[in-house]
Amino acid sequence: MSLLIATISFYLVVAATVVGAVIAVAARNIFHNVLGLALSLIGVAGLFLYLNSPFVALMQILIYVGAITIAICFAIMLSQPLYLPAPPRNPLKIQGAAFGAGLVFIFLGLLTRQTLWTPAAERVHDWSITTIGHYLLTQYVVIFELISLLLLVAMLGAIVTARGGRGGA
Amino acid sequence: MPAFNQLNTYLYLAVILFCLGLYGVLSRRNLIAVLISVELMLNAASINFMAFNRFLAPHPAVGQIAALFIMAVAAAEAAIALSIIVALYRKLKSINIEQANELRG
Numbered sequence: 117m118s119l120l121i122a123t124i125s126f127y128l129v130v131a132a133t134v135v136g137a138v139i140a141v142a143a144r145n146i147f148h149n150v151l152g153l154a155l156s157l158i159g160v161a162g163l164f165l166y167l168n169s170p171f172v173a174l175m176q177i178l179i180y181v182g183a184i185t186i187a188i189c190f191a192i193m194l195s196q197p198l199y200l201p202a203p204p205r206n207p208l209k210i211q212g213a214a215f216g217a218g219l220v221f222i223f224l225g226l227l228t229r230q231t232l233w234t235p236a237a238e239r240v241h242d243w244s245i246t247t248i249g250h251y252l253l254t255q256y257v258v259i260f261e262l263i264s265l266l267l268l269v270a271m272l273g274a275i276v277t278a279r280g281g282r283g284g285a
Numbered sequence: 286m287p288a289f290n291q292l293n294t295y296l297y298l299a300v301i302l303f304c305l306g307l308y309g310v311l312s313r314r315n316l317i318a319v320l321i322s323v324e325l326m327l328n329a330a331s332i333n334f335m336a337f338n339r340f341l342a343p344h345p346a347v348g349q350i351a352a353l354f355i356m357a358v359a360a361a362e363a364a365i366a367l368s369i370i371v372a373l374y375r376k377l378k379s380i381n382i383e384q385a386n387e388l389r390g
Binding site: 195243 | 296318335
């Protein structure tokens with residue numbers, strides 16, 4: 117019974133991810149795109165739950181849905197007004213994009229199907245937050261510091277760019 | 286074995302997400318829509334890392350740290366891209382990428 121519930125909710129999560137992604141890519145209204153992206157990101161967070169990692173799922177909702185989506189909403193409000201009519205789509209470009217993406221899809225799908233994935237010989241089954249925190253401050257401390265530096269530089273760069281660029285007001 | 290306990294399910298899902306994102310990057314002209322599509326592609330990469338972490342990796346913290354790193358890079362990328370969008374709109378009064386061609390020879 118619990119297996120049935122888990123399977124059904126897994127398919128719900130998968131449907132949210134894929135439908136959200138389709139809305140994010142295909143809808144004409146840019147605001148619908150952002151909403152679709154949020155739906156898809158919540159679906160991906162659900163997938164992370166199924167992959168035994170509640171911490172990364174929480175971070176996914178906090179950072180992506182909570183911060184990045186809202187930042188994109190601000191960019192929409194600060195740029196093009198929504199009432200302007202959208203320019204007509206170029207059917208040739210749409211077809212070319214669909215063709216290229218389809219080719220990559222076939223290639224990656226075949227690659228996934230043909231590869232024989234073998235698990236590592238010795239595996240540890242410790243998915244707890246404590247372990248992640250321990251590793252972030254011992255073995256992967258350089259990555260941790262690099263993330264901080266990257267975010268600082270990105271913040272400064274965003275301020276400088278948005279205030280009018282080099283030499284601007 | 287249920288579908289959510291198999292590696293291939295997650296890998297195919299990531300392929301679908303990645304290709305939808307690629308289609309969006311290639312077909313859309315609105316700069317914000319391109320940014321949204323890039324976020325989808327980054328998420329596909331995260332799903333792959335987490336799936337390999339769950340089913341194959343010798344130590345289960347590695348993939349989670351890689352996914353966290355991707356999130357931080359995506360946040361930085363979004364901040365920079367949004368400030369570029371604001372600056373571009375101020376200069377061109379449009380965020381259609383086909384009009385941003387001042388450097389064309």
